[in-house]
Amino acid sequence: MLEQSMLLKDHLLKLYSQNAFVTLLKMEILTLDTRLAKLSMPVLADMHTNLYQTAHGGALASLADTAMGMACATTGKKVVTLDMNLNYIRAAECPAALTAVGTVIHDGSRTMVAEADIVDSDGNLIVKARGTFFVTGTFL
Template identity: 30%
Template sequence: MPNTIEDIREKFKDNPFFSHIGFEIVHFEEGNVKIKLDIKEYLLNINGTLHGGVHATMLDYILGMVTRSVTKAKVVTTNLTVHYLSSISEGEIFAEAKVLQQGYKLAFTEGEIKDSQGNILAKGIGTFKLVRDK
């Protein structure tokens, strides 16, 4: 099966978990991917702020998406580090990422989640195993 940018974009867009959380693809091209999330009440923790697991999930997705857009290979997260910098309770948030280094078997990627004013809410770095078709 071909692994074009369009194919990869559609696989993410059609992923049930991706849409269940409420993520939307804003932009998707090689090395330049942006997703957004409209914060809903069911995504808030007991403090009334966006649950940290949503931040981690969004970072995992954006890091994997940009890695896959560059490598055209399936990727598996082997490590994800999240730094929570600020909380949010409503509005839209956006995530973008870039590949820092790519080898044949591994890629290292970093990303950020920002609010609609550009304030950084969380940063993440991930290591991804590249799964090459045989």
């Protein structure tokens, strides 16, 4: 069982490191554990910001969605997002280093529910997200 868990983790690390969208937004995987994914993303002026030079809501949504989807994937299930809700709590000033922690809160056979918190380097909550994911298959 431990060997299969390591194979899955290695597979996910390779899969996400080759994903063009994850690479474009400069997301990095910090931690992968069963039902948990921790990612980082910078807020760069020429890439991630809105008119006010704070993190664009779309970039934050992408980070949250990726963290939740990866948390689901650590269970060995392939998922796609059905629904996602985000509460934008405060602005992330540029430049900033953000961390997203995605956790699975429901692991069903057909659907999964996950949450993500995005915080800045001072630990301030930037975004609280929740998503429902449809299980399309399994990895490995």
